[in-house]
Amino acid sequence: MNINIALIDGQNLHLGTRENNWSIDQKRFRVYLSEKYKVTEAFYFIGYMSESEQNLYRNLQKAGFILLFKEHSSTLRGNKKGNVDSDIIFELMKKIVENEVFEKAYIVSGDGDYKKLVDYLIKKDKFGKMLFPNKQFSSSLYQTLGSEFFDYLEDKFTKEKIKYVHK
Numbered sequence: 001m002n003i004n005i006a007l008i009d010g011q012n013l014h015l016g017t018r019e020n021n022w023s024i025d026q027k028r029f030r031v032y033l034s035e036k037y038k039v040t041e042a043f044y045f046i047g048y049m050s051e052s053e054q055n056l057y058r059n060l061q062k063a064g065f066i067l068l069f070k071e072h073s074s075t076l077r078g079n080k081k082g083n084v085d086s087d088i089i090f091e092l093m094k095k096i097v098e099n100e101v102f103e104k105a106y107i108v109s110g111d112g113d114y115k116k117l118v119d120y121l122i123k124k125d126k127f128g129k130m131l132f133p134n135k136q137f138s139s140s141l142y143q144t145l146g147s148e149f150f151d152y153l154e155d156k157f158t159k160e161k162i163k164y165v166h167k
Contacts, residue, residue, distance in 0.1 A: 002103040004128060005095075006039045007088045008065070009109035010046035013153075016110055016133020017163075020154060025164040026063040032162050034064075037106050037128055043068055043091065045084035085113040092117065096126070104128035108153075115142065122149065 017023050033039040044065035046057075060067055068091065070084045092105055105121055106128040107114055114130070121127035130142060130150040142150060153162065 002038055003041070003101055004037055004039045004104045004106065005102050006033050006037070006042040006106040006108060006131075007092060008042065008044045009084055009088060009107075009111060010044050011084065012109040012111055013133050016136075017153070019136060020134050022154075022159065023164045024153075024162055026060055026065070028164075029162045030064040032158070033106070037104075039106060041066060041102075043088075045070065045088055045091075047083065085109075085111055089114065089117050092121075096124075102126070106131060108133070110134070110136075112140070112142070118142070118145070118149070 013024060030042060033042055042065050044060050045068050046060075048069040057067060068084075068087065070087055088107070088109075094100075095102060103126075105126055107118070108131045110130075110132045118127060118130065127149065129148075130145065132150060132152050132154075134154040135152060151158070153159065
């Protein structure tokens, strides 16, 4: 059985969709990752905000995401930026070093900080795709990637499958 993993920069995903006036339906997005990319484990990296965000955390877990929090000092907790890039890189490299079995890794972000990691994973045949929240959030560092290594979540077909629809 193929084990594919997704590593999601929650802040980048949220800001990238909000910038274009839409948001992700977390349940639909988790199903999409499972069906389209055969993702069996989806790690959602998020900056710890506060106890008042328990509904968000609970909803992400109910949708099937594994939450990994970025701890901040009390002086930084009011800051909106999750800054989880190094946590995502560390988590993925730890899986490689500890020989955890996975076929392909999918990264949901548009951040250029993952370029070295992406290049390494491609060389090791462990990279699935970068899933960019929108075209504005796709770093120019990825312009050298072939189209087989990225998708845009905002393309019309994908967006219709995963967007949150107000009831």
